[in-house]
Amino acid sequence: MSTTAPRTTVARRPRARKGEGAALRDEILAATERLLLETGSAEAVSIRAVADRVGVTPPSIYRHFDDKNDLIFEVCAGHFAALDEFLASASEGVDDPVHRLRAMGLAYMRFGMANPEPYRILFMTRADDTPEEYQAVVLRDNAAFEQVRRCAQECIDAGRFRPGFTDAYRLAIGFWARVHGLTSLLVAKPQFPWPADRDAFVAEYASICLAGVVRDE
Amino acid sequence: MSTTAPRTTVARRPRARKGEGAALRDEILAATERLLLETGSAEAVSIRAVADRVGVTPPSIYRHFDDKNDLIFEVCAGHFAALDEFLASASEGVDDPVHRLRAMGLAYMRFGMANPEPYRILFMTRADDTPEEYQAVVLRDNAAFEQVRRCAQECIDAGRFRPGFTDAYRLAIGFWARVHGLTSLLVAKPQFPWPADRDAFVAEYASICLAGVVRDE
């Protein structure tokens, strides 16, 4: 269906000592991460390829991860902390809450474009493929979303939004959805005839997303 | 990885007569469509299950379709005409171009929610999984997008957009991206804690998307 992962056989890994089985876990995560980057698709990275890369047999993976989905999501969840930090550092030093919202939106889109496959896996896959523990944690209770929600609340408190827009949670979801819209389309359809000045278009898009709720000055 | 498709063996289909091999093609499409609806996932509908359903052996599928991707996309492409018609009939009789834009946006989101898996396959899958002929046709040159672009142009001509927004193509992409944002998140993460009054939220969202570019009255 799609290209398979490369399978470079490698020297067999020495067995870990008694209490240190978790070392293999980290190596598996690292190898999966690299393979995900190389292939650019979660379906193309097979358990067998990961095992080969680490120098271990496929069933050994299952000692450390429930199944393939669990492994892939564990890898992508690592990118979540990065997203959170990325948003935080992007909005750092920006005093105006509206400008801060804009900075976070831009950072979000840039993050998606820079990490397309993790983004796809986290935000664009069906819920059934998402392990239980991530359904709530990764989406709602994650720090990135909370940053946006708090910033929206600050905008409300500062009277920067048009009348009627008073629910920060609702507004945060809306912002997220709009910014996700362009991000996901860029990720899914990079060959679409996007405007030539892509960065400028993205910046303009961010402004439009804000203009929908921000009070005119 | 995920649940497999049901495999109810069925009476073997009588062979088609000489010029009528295309009849099987239609039956395959219909069976695939039904299986897609039942399983709710393209990965869960296997070539073998489709063949079983039709009463034919798996290799026979390949006489009529290049591969599985081709088959699935052929099915989903059928939904495109429906989307186009749905947008047209939703905007029919709406004189004001801004209101028409809004009507189309709402219709688009409703369409996605009503046909989640086709929507997912068409708009949320990676470009590599999209057959050549759909990359341009289905996305840019499709009638639905053209409707939005034309409507945006009418808004421009009527002076309904804020100064600076003069490129209908650019604006149409932006509208599409915003509306797609919420649609795709609803499709991908239905269990997310969305606002309780979902329909009202969607309607509000559509208004916000427009308010980003529409001139205040």
Add this chain to the structure above:
DNA sequence: GAGATAACGTAACGTCGTTAACTTCGGCCG
């Protein structure tokens, strides 16, 4: 009625995720 050919079927290849059952190594207790 014979040959061409469209419309399938048979058998198989290689891949995948996953599981059951076995083996080997290392630390601890007596």
Add this chain to the structure above:
DNA sequence: CGGCCGAAGTTAACGACGTTACGTTATCTC
């Protein structure tokens, strides 16, 4: 020091998948 137990893997295999090479059967044409 020796035995043992559990951690850390391996071996072998199952069933399903997409896909292909090749054989077969029925229908149309002449």
